[in-house]
Amino acid sequence: MSQDILLIGGGHSHAILLQKWQDHNINQIHLKLISDTEQAPYSGMLPGHVAGLYSYEETHIDLRRLTKLAAAEFYQDQAIGLDLKQKQILCRNRSPIPFDKVSLDIGSTPTITSIxxxxxxxxxxxxxxxxxxxxxxxxxxxxxxxxxxxxxxxxxxxxxxxxxxxxxxxxxxxxxxxxxxxxxxxxxxxxxxxxxxxxxxxxxxxxxxxxxxxxxxxxxxxxxxxxxxxxxxxxxxxxxxxxxQASAPQWIAESGLTIDERGFILVNEYLQSVSHPFVFAAGDIATIKNHPRPKAGVFAVRQGKPLFQNLQRTILGKPLKPYHPQKHYLSLIGTGDKSAIASWGNFGFHSPLLWHWKDRIDRQFMAQFSRNH
Ligand SMILES: Cc1cc2nc3c(=O)[nH]c(=O)nc-3n(C[C@H](O)[C@H](O)[C@H](O)COP(=O)(O)OP(=O)(O)OC[C@H]3O[C@@H](n4cnc5c(N)ncnc54)[C@H](O)[C@@H]3O)c2cc1C
CATH class of the missing domain: 3.50.50.60 (FAD/NAD(P)-binding domain)
Known part of the structure; x- marks a missing residue:
């Protein structure tokens, strides 16, 4: 029987999921992406774009193209509500979109409402x-x-x-x-x-x-x-x-999903909502129960593959695979002058060599989205 899978937000995890879907398409699955933008920014290169080191095109993923290659449908719209009873997503500009399974990768926004x-x-x-x-x-x-x-x-x-x-x-x-x-x-x-x-x-x-x-x-x-x-x-x-500090939109809390103390969706180690198993979430919007981590692009990127695998496995009725985010991770901070700082626990190092290394990793990451099938 055919099923509708709805992806909300074109964040890093969903971009990777769509890229992998191209080679592992499942018949009778209607995959749809709702994104409020056609061009998704890649956080690792965005500061470099601000510094003038990268062009707009180099730092953005073309979501319309990516969905087309994955034989998925693209809806440019903003999700403004999640109706868990009717299993539908409410959009700003169109009628509600029904789903069998939904996955959220909508990122976070700086907390601004208190002032x-x-x-x-x-x-x-x-x-x-x-x-x-x-x-x-x-x-x-x-x-x-x-x-x-x-x-x-x-x-x-x-x-x-x-x-x-x-x-x-x-x-x-x-x-x-x-x-x-x-x-x-x-x-x-x-x-x-x-x-x-x-x-x-x-x-x-x-x-x-x-x-x-x-x-x-x-x-x-x-x-x-x-x-x-x-x-x-x-x-x-x-x-x-x-x-x-990063915050989540109010409609997440209003939906009735179980959330953490800051309003992010609480998921298990399968990236599945702890309260509603037909809901998956990854990236900043998700907090993994027992494994909370800082809201950083590196985790959203890492979660793309397990999210893809578990969404497919849940449809195929296979057991889901656990994902454990790494405890320690290398953070690379670009200083805008083709130089970068590496930080690992209490250790740090600042060098142009690190920039070249980071630049290579980031360009490789972006290159996967521009290959043609
Ligand atoms: C200034 C700044 C610099 C940063 N630099 C770095 C860095 O160098 N390295 C790093 O690892 N992290 C960095 N971060 C953090 C990083 O941006 C996030 O952790 C990362 O982008 C999270 O990825 P994501 O996939 O969760 O969501 P995002 O990358 O934020 O993507 C979410 C997508 O969903 C769309 N969306 C949102 N709401 C809706 C909606 N309601 N309906 C439809 N679509 C929606 C958005 O338009 C966006 O395209 C930085 C953050 C900031 C603010």
Whole structure:
């Protein structure tokens, strides 16, 4: 009997799943992808694109093409609700789409809702298309008048915020010496999840590049031309980017799926919802029970293959295969100048050689999506 499998979101895990589906198509399965964008950004190369080291095409996966090669259907739309009783997904622009099995890989967005004015005037790092549109616009404004002094603020001093600051600085210095980047971090230290060497090295590097660090400063209001911190500190700003802790959309919690304390879908080691076995999830939106990990692209990439295998196995009535995410992983942070920092536990290393290595890995990853059948 034919079955409808619905993929929601074209994140890294689903891109890999679709790529593998091309060679392992199952008859009588209708595979469909709903994505709010046709071009899915690859997180590993996105900071490099911001720095001007990669083009848009080099850093984006063409989802329409990928679904076509997998003999799947592509719907460009935004999922806004999940009806678990009727087994259908609610979309912003079309009637509900029914499914037999559903898989979610919709990523996460920086937490912005707690500060209403930030929602109005700050630009979250995700969704990426909106972030990039604002970044290109800012670059154009700077190019038009490079001598005007401007303040660019980044709120959030985790890996994302620090990487953006370094990559934006490299791109901006090509056009202007009049822009000051300010990085705001609520805690007293940047990158609390990284080891001591990396934290210290990055803090020195940011300062060497002229990036102003505001540690222990929690931004609590954003206005069109200024931001205000809890301490009362004020800064006139021309643009504010928001890169705080990852969060999940409200409709996930409202669906009735079992979630973790931050609103992400709780899945078992088969990447299957702990409450609803016909629902699978991977990437940032999923938290694996007993194996929580940071929300990072490296895990979304690793989960692509087990997600693909388990979705196929569940359809074929075969036992599912457990997936255990690695505990320690190498994180590579690009510094925007064709150099990168490797961080492994408490150890770290900064070198152009690491950039070349990272560049090769990232290009190989992207190459799999452009091969023709
Ligand atoms: C500034 C920044 C820099 C980062 N740099 C790195 C890095 O260098 N290395 C790294 O490993 N990680 C990095 N990360 C983290 C990384 O971006 C995420 O962990 C990774 O993208 C998660 O992949 P994913 O597959 O879960 O989702 P995503 O890559 O976020 O993809 C989700 C997709 O689903 C779509 N979507 C979302 N909601 C819906 C909906 N309702 N309906 C339909 N489609 C939807 C989105 O448009 C998107 O295409 C960075 C994050 C930020 C914010």
């Amino acid at each position: 209403p004015s930030a929602k109005d005037y700050a630009i979250p790092a995700k969704p990426v298309p909106i972030f990039l549109e604002n970044w290109y616009q800012f670059l154009a404004t700077v190019e038009a008048n490079p001598n005007q002094s401007r303040n660019l603020a980044i709120v959030g001093g985790g890996a994302g915020g620090v990487e953006l600051a370094l990559n934006m600085q490299q791109r901006l210095q090509k056009n202007s010496n009049s822009i000051t980047i300010h990085l705001f971090q609520r805690g007293k230290e940047l990158l609390p999840q990284q080891g001591k060497w990396v934290r210290k090295h990055l803090s020195n590097l940011l300062q060497k590049r002229g990036i102003k660090l505001h540690l222990g400063e929690a931004v609590n209001a954003v206005f069109p031309d200024r931001i205000v911190c809890e301490s009362g500190y004020n800064l006139d700003t021309d643009i504010v980017f928001w890169v705080t």
